[in-house]
Amino acid sequence: MTPGNPPTRTTAGAELEELLAAPLGLRERKKLKTRRAIRAAAFGLFSEQGYEATTVDQIAAAAEVSPSTFFRYFPTKEDLVISDDYDPLMEVSFRSRPADEPLIESVRQAMIDPLRQVLAAEREEVLLRMQLYREVPAIRARALVEMQRTGEMLCGLLAERTGRPADGLELRALVAAILAASSEAVQYWAERGGRDELDDLLDRAITSLGGFGL
Amino acid sequence: MTPGNPPTRTTAGAELEELLAAPLGLRERKKLKTRRAIRAAAFGLFSEQGYEATTVDQIAAAAEVSPSTFFRYFPTKEDLVISDDYDPLMEVSFRSRPADEPLIESVRQAMIDPLRQVLAAEREEVLLRMQLYREVPAIRARALVEMQRTGEMLCGLLAERTGRPADGLELRALVAAILAASSEAVQYWAERGGRDELDDLLDRAITSLGGFGL
DNA sequence: CTGGCTTTTGAGAGTTACTGTCAGAAGACA
DNA sequence: TGTCTTCTGACAGTAACTCTCAAAAGCCAG
Numbered sequence: 001m002t003p004g005n006p007p008t009r010t011t012a013g014a015e016l017e018e019l020l021a022a023p024l025g026l027r028e029r030k031k032l033k034t035r036r037a038i039r040a041a042a043f044g045l046f047s048e049q050g051y052e053a054t055t056v057d058q059i060a061a062a063a064e065v066s067p068s069t070f071f072r073y074f075p076t077k078e079d080l081v082i083s084d085d086y087d088p089l090m091e092v093s094f095r096s097r098p099a100d101e102p103l104i105e106s107v108r109q110a111m112i113d114p115l116r117q118v119l120a121a122e123r124e125e126v127l128l129r130m131q132l133y134r135e136v137p138a139i140r141a142r143a144l145v146e147m148q149r150t151g152e153m154l155c156g157l158l159a160e161r162t163g164r165p166a167d168g169l170e171l172r173a174l175v176a177a178i179l180a181a182s183s184e185a186v187q188y189w190a191e192r193g194g195r196d197e198l199d200d201l202l203d204r205a206i207t208s209l210g211g212f213g214l
Numbered sequence: 215m216t217p218g219n220p221p222t223r224t225t226a227g228a229e230l231e232e233l234l235a236a237p238l239g240l241r242e243r244k245k246l247k248t249r250r251a252i253r254a255a256a257f258g259l260f261s262e263q264g265y266e267a268t269t270v271d272q273i274a275a276a277a278e279v280s281p282s283t284f285f286r287y288f289p290t291k292e293d294l295v296i297s298d299d300y301d302p303l304m305e306v307s308f309r310s311r312p313a314d315e316p317l318i319e320s321v322r323q324a325m326i327d328p329l330r331q332v333l334a335a336e337r338e339e340v341l342l343r344m345q346l347y348r349e350v351p352a353i354r355a356r357a358l359v360e361m362q363r364t365g366e367m368l369c370g371l372l373a374e375r376t377g378r379p380a381d382g383l384e385l386r387a388l389v390a391a392i393l394a395a396s397s398e399a400v401q402y403w404a405e406r407g408g409r410d411e412l413d414d415l416l417d418r419a420i421t422s423l424g425g426f427g428l
Numbered sequence: 429c430t431g432g433c434t435t436t437t438g439a440g441a442g443t444t445a446c447t448g449t450c451a452g453a454a455g456a457c458a
Numbered sequence: 459t460g461t462c463t464t465c466t467g468a469c470a471g472t473a474a475c476t477c478t479c480a481a482a483a484g485c486c487a488g
Contacts, residue, residue: 055473065438071476142355144359180390270445279466335432387467
């Protein structure tokens with residue numbers, strides 16, 4: 001599909017390419033630019049008129065590309081908001097933890113680590129995305145499905161480390177629960193405008209699983 | 215924006231009407247019949263050709279109503295699969311639990327109670343729905359959003375009983391986690407063809423939250 | 429720097445899930 | 459039976475995709 005140039009990479013959600021500043025061909029650079037142009041145009045329109053009131057045609061026009069091109073870069077309008085490469089970062093982070101660390105600590109770090117990175121770089125955008133998540137059902141729906149995918153990956157990682165079966169009920173339930181609780185923490189954080197320390201919120205959320213208050 | 219159903223009854227997922235066998239007028243009986251006809255036609259087509267390959271027009275034709283009428287009964291194609299009145303049943307069940315029962319036990323029972331009812335009455339349909347849930351992203355997405363709504367309700371109930379704030383992080387995280395774990399249990403059950411005891415699976419799923427295996 | 433090769437783009441036509449409107453059919457009720 | 463309300467179907471419209479195809483543009487010899 002993409003055998004042409006020397007350093008071809010995944011075209012999917014790869015925006016950290018620019019950081020590498022590798023000798024990308026003109027073509028690749030242009031694609032990156034187009035991708036960013038579309039995203040920028042879209043978020044601009046979203047905050048002006050709202051997500052649902054903004055049509056793909058409008059976005060395409062604002063980004064000065066054709067509607068067809070829009071769909072080549074983002075398979076759906078939702079992907080515009082959803083797509084990120086959090087999962088691979090999380091995997092890397094998890095694998096980098098010492099094998100004898102308490103499992104929950106590894107997971108917690110694996111989640112918070114890339115989160116901190118992303119937050120440092122694009123805090124405002126994250127807040128905006130979370131706002132869309134809160135307000136737009138379609139976005140929420142897609143994000144939740146993505147979270148399930150993340151869950152499957154996490155199950156794989158934990159299975160590897162604990163030796164338990166990745167599709168065993170216990171592991172699946174545990175992972176789903178942690179993700180759900182963490183997601184609440186992030187949401188809570190965003191709802192309050194990002195004023196709290198995400199670290200603490202995550203801690204509180206995860207801790208509350210154990211103690212049932214009874 | 216159609217969560218409200220002010221004066222008239224919920225037209226959404228109200229199928230237990232028939233159980234009441236109340237002296238419904240001809241009109242109401244007809245509506246019920248139409249509703250069931252559409253659902254039946256739809257599920258028939260779904261299992262023949264799959265969900266996505268089945269168009270609303272086909273369903274309408276098979277049910278012998280106009281497409282307009284279809285959308286009057288089900289606001290979206292997904293609602294056909296999703297809509298149920300599990301939440302109110304759950305609420306009733308929870309409120310019927312003794313106030314001094316351990317909280318987690320009340321929640322567990324509140325979840326499993328209506329589940330058993332539904333399962334006894336329409337086990338096959340539940341399995342079919344779960345299959346769609348597994349296979350069709352759009353369905354999964356919608357179901358997850360509904361689960362969040364359920365979560366909000368549960369938060370309200372728990373807040374009432376414990377005196378904690380319903381929108382506090384701890385409560386929200388806990389509820390989200392329990393629901394996520396339970397959902398995994400139900401999925402697991404469905405994946406294995408409903409051969410296991412759902413009770414046991416739910417127990418295992420919820421229990422696994424506490425023990426982290428560490 | 430030129431010409432052939434590959435990838436990207438835009439144009440256009442088609443499908444499907446919806447939404448809104450309106451006139452006519454059909455229960456409800458006096 | 460006649461009026462009043464609700465339900466239904468036909469129709470027109472929108473928006474998110476999907477597919478196809480030819481032209482444009484980056485790429486890579488020679």
